[in-house]
Amino acid sequence: MELARIAGYVVQNILEERKQTSRNLGKSFAYWVKAYGPKVSIHPLVSSLSSQPDVLPLCCHKEALISSLRSLRHQASLHCHEDKAVQRNTITNPIDHKRVGRPCLQTTPHPPPTKSGAIYVAVLTLLSHSPSAHINLTILESRPRFEGVDLAMSLLNMAPPEAQSRLHIRIAADCAIATEAGIMDPAAVAKHGDEVGALEARLFG
Secondary structure: HHHHHHHHHHHHHHHHHHHHHHHHHHHHHHHHHHHHHHHHOOOOOOOHHHOOOOEOOOOOOOHHHHHHHHHOOOOOHOOOOOOOOEEEEEOOOOOOOOOOEEEEOOOOOOOOOOOHHHHHHHHHHHEEEEEOOOOOOOOOOOOOHHHHHHHHEEEEEOOOOHHHHHHHEEEEEHHHHHHHHOOOOEEEEEOOOHHHHHHOOEEEE
C-alpha cells in the first residue's frame, strides 16, 4: 500500500508539472503569434491547408521565420528552470534509461552527427541537385521539446541561397498526425519504437 501511495503521488506530480508547463508555453505561444503573426506569409501551395486543425502554417521568408522560431524558443525557455532536468529522447538521441536528463531546450549540433543527419543530407542534396524541385516539408513538433523547431531553423540556415525559395516548411503539433497523413504522401518515422521523441521527428513530404 505504501508503494502504491508513493507511486500515485509521483504520477500526480508529473501530471501537474506537465499541465503547468503546457499552460505556460501556451501563453508564450499566444504572445508569439500576436507579435510575429503579421510577418508570416503563407505560400500559395499550402494556403489551402491553413484551415486544417492543429496545424500552424509557417511558410514565409527565411529571415521572418528564423526570427519567429528563435523568439518562440526564447519565450518558452523563460518558463524552464535551469535546475530542472528533462529526458530528451529523439532520433538524434537514442533512449538511454541510465541517463536522467539534460537541460531544458538544449540544442543539437547542426547538422547532428547521428541518424537525423540523413534528413539534412536528403533535403539539401535534393535542393542542390534538382533545380526544378520544390519541397513542402511538414515537421511534427511535440511541446515542450522543440526539436522540430531546431530542425526547421537548421534546414533554413543551411539551404543554398538560390534554393531557399523552393523549400517551404510548416510546423504542426504531433497530435495532428492523423490530419497530416490525410493531406501528405510519404512519411519518415524513426525506426526504433522505444524512442519517445519519434512523434515530433515524423516528417511528411
